[in-house]
Amino acid sequence: MNSAQIIQYCLSGITVGSIYAIVAIGFNIIYNTTGIINFAQGEFLIVGAMMAVSLTKVVPLPVAIGLAVVITTVLGGLVEVVFIRRVRDASVLRLIVITIGVSILIREAMLHIWDEKVRSLPYFTGTDVSTISVMGAHISPQVLWVLGVSAVIVTGLTLFFRFTLIGRAMRACADDRMAARLCGINDRWMVTLSFMLSAGIGAIAGCVISPVTQTQYDMGAPLAIKGFTVAILGGLGNSIAAIAAGLILGLLEVLMMSQFQAAYKEAVSIVVLLLILVFRPSGLFARRDLSSLRAF
Amino acid sequence: MKARSMGVCGVLVAGLILGLAGCEKKSEAPPIKVGAIFSVTGPASFLGAPEEKTAKMLCEKINQSGGIDGRKIELIVKDSGGKSENAVSLAKQLIDEDKVLAIIGPSTSGETMAIKNICQEGKTILISCAAAETIVNPVASYVFKTPQKDSDAAKCIFKAMKQKGISKVGVITSNDGFGMAGKAQIDKLAPDEGITVVISETYDKQEADLTGVLTKLKGQNVQAVINWSIVPAQALVAKNMKQIALNVPLYQSHGFGNIKYVQAGGEAANGTVFPCGRLLVADSLANDHPQKALLVKYKEDYEGKFNEDVSTFGGHAYDAILILAEAMKKAGSTDRDKVRDALENLTGFVGTAGIFNFSAQDHGGLTIDAFEMLTVKDGKFAVYKN
Structure with missing residues (x-):
């Protein structure tokens, strides 16, 4: 294997890794506020991308993406108000099962609203065939968009959760709902807000990866599985770690592919998930003492 | 009393309607x-x-x-x-x-x-x-x-390759029934046709990116790529090949016969060669074609x-x-x-x-x-x- 080829493998790993990472970020937001895993996160991505594809027929691309994000954000809020808020005796497990139900509901609705066909947004820069050359290897400019957008989202989120009042209130809800309520935080709206935020970020992710992965109504689940693995690998709730974990998983998959039959690649994420759950359930980058305080 | 007679009437009318419906059905042969x-x-x-x-x-x-x-x-x-x-x-x-x-x-x-x-x-x-x-x-x-037949499709592809002097190919197939059957036909027929399959790989049918597996093909210096699948990844193959500058001809199976794949592949789909029935080029057939x-x-x-x-x-x-x-x-x-x-x-x-x-x-x-x-x-x- 020459150096150009090694770099090409790495770039390919970064391509898939960046997709996993941007999906994983959405899981973390809802987890950070509610302590639950939202398995409808993959569907939020696809709704956003589908919406944007339809809107590009009437408005320019940036406007279409903007509108799609707004609509998906509202949808995320609705999901919380209609399905999550009314649940009495809301245990974490019960809420997670509800999100799985919601994901199936959204998927079937998408099949009826749009159809079974594959769509994709145009490349943000260049076309299907444009490529950037890096020391003899090549990468699509869209991958840089995915990485760039992930970085912006993660920075934004970190600042939001650390330094704004609402962000801190959301974190307080995750730690102790009752205590947060006693401090005057409207915990119900904080949960709604976290669903809106993660739906909106899901929609952005869906739009950015759409030119690379293409978009079909039932693609949410496979993406969500990879995103979930990455979120666990990095440590739930930690978005910066999610990006690192995404790239690690992407590179691991390509390493596997370069040495063995490509068909075994799919096993990597499952093995990683099992190993991490058994040996380091708090994730690669999390502090154990802190994570032991969490409910789940 | 009145209610009762109404009820009787209702039953009679219902019976009449049912009877009529029955008659109508009888007059027509069952589907x-x-x-x-x-x-x-x-x-x-x-x-x-x-x-x-x-x-x-x-x-x-x-x-x-x-x-x-x-x-x-x-x-x-x-x-x-x-x-x-x-x-x-x-x-x-x-x-x-x-x-x-x-x-x-x-x-x-x-x-x-x-x-x-x-x-x-x-x-x-x-x-x-x-x-x-x-x-x-x-x-x-x-x-x-x-x-x-998929064996005929493979033979058509090999024939077109030989005309272009291609002998070393890389094969990728999706991991479903269609892909597996195609892979088996290619492996069986290639030696007889004088084509060497230097590398043959399988990918998941819901794959989101194929640059990794194509990099592997590129490393083997293949003269052409054959992709055998029916899934949307067909469009990804064309795009990813161009993106990693794997500039060799792309041959696809008869599973490519849907213009949506071409649209999904955009500019990258141009130049793809594949065997197919004549439906897609119906307008350009001679008028006396059966x-x-x-x-x-x-x-x-x-x-x-x-x-x-x-x-x-x-x-x-x-x-x-x-x-x-x-x-x-x-x-x-x-x-x-x-x-x-x-x-x-x-x-x-x-x-x-x-x-x-x-x-x-x-x-x-x-x-x-x-x-x-x-x-x-x-x-x-x-x-x-x-």
Whole structure:
């Protein structure tokens, strides 16, 4: 294997890794506020991308993406108000099962609203065939968009959760709902807000990866599985770690592919998930003492 | 008292209506039940959706023009979602509960293989819309298929490659029934045709990015890539090859015969070469070509009704129903065995995929002539000229 080829493998790993990472970020937001895993996160991505594809027929691309994000954000809020808020005796497990139900509901609705066909947004820069050359290897400019957008989202989120009042209130809800309520935080709206935020970020992710992965109504689940693995690998709730974990998983998959039959690649994420759950359930980058305080 | 008499009247009227309805039904022969299993949704929906639309459209047309010997066709369509286990339970349902004369479909080779024996044991005619050769080889007496043979598709690709002096190829296939069957044919036929497969890889049918596996092909300095799948990844292959600057010709299977894949591949799809039936280039055929009239009619009917481009997959369902209708007419009955015999002896029958000549040994009925090499030029299908 020459150096150009090694770099090409790495770039390919970064391509898939960046997709996993941007999906994983959405899981973390809802987890950070509610302590639950939202398995409808993959569907939020696809709704956003589908919406944007339809809107590009009437408005320019940036406007279409903007509108799609707004609509998906509202949808995320609705999901919380209609399905999550009314649940009495809301245990974490019960809420997670509800999100799985919601994901199936959204998927079937998408099949009826749009159809079974594959769509994709145009490349943000260049076309299907444009490529950037890096020391003899090549990468699509869209991958840089995915990485760039992930970085912006993660920075934004970190600042939001650390330094704004609402962000801190959301974190307080995750730690102790009752205590947060006693401090005057409207915990119900904080949960709604976290669903809106993660739906909106899901929609952005869906739009950015759409030119690379293409978009079909039932693609949410496979993406969500990879995103979930990455979120666990990095440590739930930690978005910066999610990006690192995404790239690690992407590179691991390509390493596997370069040495063995490509068909075994799919096993990597499952093995990683099992190993991490058994040996380091708090994730690669999390502090154990802190994570032991969490409910789940 | 009044209420009671009202009630009596009501019963009488209801009886009258029922009686009338009964009479009306008696005057018309019972419909012929035909089942259909298509993957209308799921990863193979590119196949199943146009097949369902076509089948419904064609049955409607046959019924409007009087049906088969005065009997209407009742098409019972089931959606398998592309899953073999669903196909199995739906096939059992159609055979045992609906007692259909024949089953059209399923859309994919994996599903067809899953129900091949069920139909054979249930003595129900199965006309599959899936391509893998194992469906009709070995022959099961009740099982037929309408798409072209995958071994012929592989031979067409190899022939086009040899004309360009290509001998070292890399093969990638999807991990579903169609991909696996194609991979087996390529591995079997390549040595005879003087083509060396230097590397052969499989990818997941819902893959989001293929640059990794293509990098592996690039490392082997292949002269061309063959991709054999029916899934949307077909468009990804074309794009990813260009993105990693793997600038060798791309050959695809007959699974590429849907303009949506070309649109999804954008600029990158240009130059893709693949074997296909003549439906996609119907307009550019010579006027005296035996298939021309049928192809143009189907294309115009479908595109007029559904406002979307026609694909070869819908054509496979079109052929299946035409063939079944013809066999029923020839048999002059709807007895399963008589229809089966008539179907097996059907020759010179013009369909969208080619000219069918069935026999006891050949339940596919098509030869290599059913294929034309096509290419993509400026985002449209065109006949490939070397």
